[in-house]
Amino acid sequence: MSVTTPYAKLNIPNTLAAGPGPGNTDARVLSAYAGAGIADHMHPDVLRGMIECKLMLRQLMGTGNVHTFGVAGTGWSGLDCMMSAVMPGDTVVAFANGTFSGIDALTLRMKAATRDELAEDSLNPKAASVTVIEVPHGKSVTGEIVEAALAEHKPKWAFMAHWETGSGRINDIQGFSDACVRHDVMGLVDAVSSLGVEDFSIDDYLGVAGWASCPQKGLLCLPLTYAPVSFTDRYIDTLRANGAYTYANHPIMEARHWGIVEGRDVENGTYHRTHSAYAVSAFHEALRINLAEGLSNRAEQYAIHESTLRAAVEAMGCEVTSNMTSLVVLNLPPDFAGREMELVQMCRAQGFGIWPTLSAPVQVRIGILNLLSLANITEIVTRFADALEALGAKLDRSAILSLLETHYQTRIAA
Ligand SMILES: *Cc1c(COP(=O)(O)O)cnc(C)c1O
DSSP states (O other), X not given: OOOOOSSOOOOOOOOBOOSSSSOOOOHHHHHHHHHSOOOOTTSHHHHHHHHHHHHHHHHHHTOOOSEEEEEESSHHHHHHHHGGGOOTTOOEEXXXXXXXXXXXXXXXXXXXXXXXXXXXXTTSOOOTTEEEEEOOTTOOOOHHHHHHHHHHHOOSEEEEESEEXXXXXXXXXXXXXXXXXXXXXXXXXXXXXXXXXBOXXXXXXXXXEEEEOOSSSTTOOOSSOEEEEEEOHHHHHHHHHHOOSOSXXXXXXXXXXXXXXXXXXXXXXXXXXXXXXXXXXXXXXXXXXXXXXXXXXXXXXXXXXXXXXXXXXXHTTOEEOOOOSSEEEEEOOGGGTTOHHHHHHHHHHTTBOOEEOSSSSOOEEEEOTTOOSHHHHHHHHHHHHHHHHHHTOXXXXXXXXXXXXXXXXXXXXX
16 A cells, blocks of 8 residues: 655745845754754753853843743744733733734733623724824834823833834834833833844843844744743732733743743753754854844944945835834835835745735835845845836946945945
């Protein structure tokens, strides 16, 4: 009797991952993933690796918070963990200026909703205790906006995305933190897009009690690994006093496997879930790379390459509306307005992985995560120019390419 399998082996092609994320996983990270042994999750080297990861994460995030570790999964896993202390009926003010902070605000509405509110519209609950301040797409959340809302509502929690990847906007983290301090509010921040790209230390922001990031953007660690999180003692005390409706993503319980017990570092973690030796190994290598390159150096490289890419697409007649340094969000030249989806789909079909915005208005997003070389930027610019020409644009290629070179050299010299 012959055994047949229903599908051929899955082959996923390589693409030029020039979107907002996932970023290009470093080859060293992939090889650490594939090169780990099949040790179990309580093997001494796996446990030691997790402790080292925890210590490296504290350094990368710039924090003395004991409760700093990785949540197994993707960015949303870390965000879910961070928001787990928000309980039904808790008062929250959330600032939304794009796709991701919009989903964060939905998560908060789900967590803060009463049972009746949840039953009323379980997938989109209107929690009376949650105020969502909508800031238009393409605009940043400013300190004044945060101050006015916190002064008016005096909530227990406030939420903001540090960098809103949907619209490519940097929000005012200092203003957010200051307003939280002034009104004695516990700030929660989605730092998914900023960690590993921007040079900042979370301990500088005294009003923020909880932070969550992701593996796949600045950290270059896509193979399903860990979403970094960090919590102040105040957050942990609040959580301990009130509890949370989760086991897997419970910040106090999950921390134990990383050797954080009763608010202190202990020598070895204790079982919480079956962590993967492959994932630990990959995450460890990603953190080593990030720390070896140094945050300030990486932040500077991102700024140089983003401004080079920005200058090139502007020379093609595009209008850039973002201010993040890992991403440009742009409108096509007026003659091609309305054809963004067509252009993005054409590029993606050719293995050039750029993205549209995921919520209105439709714009094009081109990212440079782990693509920090003039050669990579030149390839992105060339392929984008090919696509614009395929739509009918007339471009002066040699002018654009020489602009790239001069812009880059000027920035390097500066
Ligand atoms: C990418 C992103 C997320 C979601 O992260 P996943 O890894 O897809 O779960 C959340 N918030 C922001 C700001 C993001 O950029």
